[in-house]
Amino acid sequence: MKLPPKIPLARLPTPLQPLDRLSKHLGGPRIWLKRDDLTENIGGGNKLRKLEYVLADAKQHGATAVITSGGIQSNHCRATAFAAAKLGLHCHLILRGKPQTLADGNLLLDQLLGASIDYVNAKDFADLNACYYRAGERLREKGFQPYDIPIGASNDIGIWGYVEAAEEMICDFADAAIDPVALVLAVGSGGTYAGLQAGFSMKAHQSQLIGICVGDNNAFFEHKVNQDLSAWQTRYDVTLNLRPNKFYDQFIGQGYGVASAEIYALIQKVAELEGVILDPVYTGKAMFGLTQLITSKALEGDDIVFLHSGGTFGLFPKMNRQPLSELTQ
Numbered sequence: 577m578k579l580p581p582k583i584p585l586a587r588l589p590t591p592l593q594p595l596d597r598l599s600k601h602l603g604g605p606r607i608w609l610k611r612d613d614l615t616e617n618i619g620g621g622n623k624l625r626k627l628e629y630v631l632a633d634a635k636q637h638g639a640t641a642v643i644t645s646g647g648i649q650s651n652h653c654r655a656t657a658f659a660a661a662k663l664g665l666h667c668h669l670i671l672r673g674k675p676q677t678l679a680d681g682n683l684l685l686d687q688l689l690g691a692s693i694d695y696v697n698a699k700d701f702a703d704l705n706a707c708y709y710r711a712g713e714r715l716r717e718k719g720f721q722p723y724d725i726p727i728g729a730s731n732d733i734g735i736w737g738y739v740e741a742a743e744e745m746i747c748d749f750a751d752a753a754i755d756p757v758a759l760v761l762a763v764g765s766g767g768t769y770a771g772l773q774a775g776f777s778m779k780a781h782q783s784q785l786i787g788i789c790v791g792d793n794n795a796f797f798e799h800k801v802n803q804d805l806s807a808w809q810t811r812y813d814v815t816l817n818l819r820p821n822k823f824y825d826q827f828i829g830q831g832y833g834v835a836s837a838e839i840y841a842l843i844q845k846v847a848e849l850e851g852v853i854l855d856p857v858y859t860g861k862a863m864f865g866l867t868q869l870i871t872s873k874a875l876e877g878d879d880i881v882f883l884h885s886g887g888t889f890g891l892f893p894k895m896n897r898q899p900l901s902e903l904t905q
């Protein structure tokens with residue numbers, strides 16, 4: 577199949593590595609890590625793969641600025657600010673939360689990368705279209721040609737990033753001579769899951785795709801992922817026999833962005849055992865879900881792949897306000 581235009585931004589392919597000590601510690605299947613946290617340094621994580629396609633579309637539309645949105649510590653917003661700076665585009669961010677006098681983590685990088693920012697309270701953020709509209713008007717008055725990117729770059733164009741990644745992973749599995757029973761990943765806005773679902777279905781690949789919800793529930797993602805995939809199929813005239821989705825929402829805990837002591841303790845364990853840093857919002861929560869599925873024997877087999885989708889910068893503002901010993905107890 578011919579893929580739409582993309583602008584190369586990510587360092588691909590990313591490595592696939594076995595986590596032998598963690599696997600031994602859990603006493604279950606061999607866990608492998610697909611290192612999409614290494615797609616770049618400052619721009620790293622899953623979002624860069626989607627942005628390669630979305631920003632190519634922006635450029636095709638003559639954009640000179642991009643607008644996107646997310647939480648104060650959005651990894652997606654930071655990756656967009658990075659990619660925009662690389663491509664000479666202005667980046668405007670609509671961030672849910674209060675203005676910060678001392679920026680940290682992703683927000684610090686957004687500022688260094690030159691993004692302009694609207695801080696929006698939760699009530700106004702609920703009418704996100706109006707926020708985009710107002711930001712677009714202001715940018716037009718300044719002579720920019722703005723282009724809107726949705727939360728997480730999760731739309732019918734962004735899907736291509738993980739359609740391509742699915743193909744890359746199928747090659748990784750062949751190189752490592754494994755036939756993983758499942759690929760497990762964090763699901764935040766659904767685009768990564770949707771792309772992988774499409775990519776695996778296209779190649780009739782059999783690994784289960786397990787999405788660990790980090791904020792919204794199963795029903796939300798069943799709807800969102802199917803809606804994005806259906807828009808993608810229509811837009812690119814693709815006919816596919818899609819496999820059923822599999823989401824787990826029981827590891828959300830107290831809500832999006834809130835991690836329990838067990839999750840912090842797991843982040844520390846993975847770091848100690850493997851030299852790999854997860855984050856409390858996405859990958860730590862998803863890895864916690866995976867360990868629970870393994871120890872409860874809901875997931876069995878020889879090999880399981882976990883997608884490290886990035887998020888490392890979001891670790892600092894979450895963890896630097898309390899001693900580690902308190903966070904992990």
Ligand SMILES: Cc1ncc(COP(=O)(O)O)c(C=O)c1O
Binds near residue numbers: 858
């Ligand atoms: C580090 C990280 N992992 C996973 C996700 C989830 O990806 P998606 O939004 O495509 O579901 C996100 C963003 O939401 C993220 O920032």
